[in-house]
Amino acid sequence: RKEVEQDPxxxxxxxxxxxxxxxxxxxxxxxSFFWYRQDCRKEPKLLxxxxxxxxxxxxxxAQLNRASQYISLLIRDSKLSDSAxxxxxxxxxxxxxxxxxxxxxxxxxxx
Amino acid sequence: xxxxxxxxxxxxxxKGKDVELRCDPISGHTALYWYRQSLGQGLEFxxxxxxxxxxxxxGLPSDRFSAERTGGSVSTxxxxxxxxxxxxxxxxxxxxxxxWTSGGTEQFFGPGTRLTVL
Numbered sequence: 615r616k617e618v619e620q621d622p623x624x625x626x627x628x629x630x631x632x633x634x635x636x637x638x639x640x641x642x643x644x645x646s647f648f649w650y651r652q653d654c655r656k657e658p659k660l661l662x663x664x665x666x667x668x669x670x671x672x673x674x675x676a677q678l679n680r681a682s683q684y685i686s687l688l689i690r691d692s693k694l695s696d697s698a699x700x701x702x703x704x705x706x707x708x709x710x711x712x713x714x715x716x717x718x719x720x721x722x723x724x725x
Numbered sequence: 726x727x728x729x730x731x732x733x734x735x736x737x738x739x740k741g742k743d744v745e746l747r748c749d750p751i752s753g754h755t756a757l758y759w760y761r762q763s764l765g766q767g768l769e770f771x772x773x774x775x776x777x778x779x780x781x782x783x784g785l786p787s788d789r790f791s792a793e794r795t796g797g798s799v800s801t802x803x804x805x806x807x808x809x810x811x812x813x814x815x816x817x818x819x820x821x822x823x824x825w826t827s828g829g830t831e832q833f834f835g836p837g838t839r840l841t842v843l
Contacts, residue, residue, distance in 0.1 A: 618767075656836070657836055657837055658768070701767065701768070715760070715767040715770075717766055717767035
């Protein structure tokens, strides 16, 4: 089993739709969680951190479920510009070598 | 301000040759990371530098891979006797600090070097 698993997609949804992805992790001691966004042939960029109580940034909502060991990302009122690959990032320890990137979920928003 | 820069942007080499990839982190960032990303895959951690501490080399896939960081700034990743399976995008990232406490510190990525081994 991979340490961090994501549904690779692609998710193909119409503009304005709400879409959600999950990311599961295997290490129950994981401490920090993030969502990064990666556009085609570009470098990843931080989208948002994920806090225990859940957090929202505009149309984006991130949640953490420690009991079931997954994090989620919800995008409301999706825009064409949201088309990208979303990478789940999990850190098991306070060590860079334990930072695990998921393979990403590809999202495509159609007009 | 200037972001993380990497050179070259593309490198095509023949199997068995050595290559050097360069990373210039954001000024003032003490932490520097190298990752490898194969087509359609996630990022694979390679090596991590934090200030003057000994680097964490636990992600290097073989002894053909090595990296240096001179003066706490520029880093060079060297791959000796390249193999076709080394073909990938090599990404460098830097952050203000390497401590991933709750909330973490954001990693800023360079544009990557696309390595093709023929």
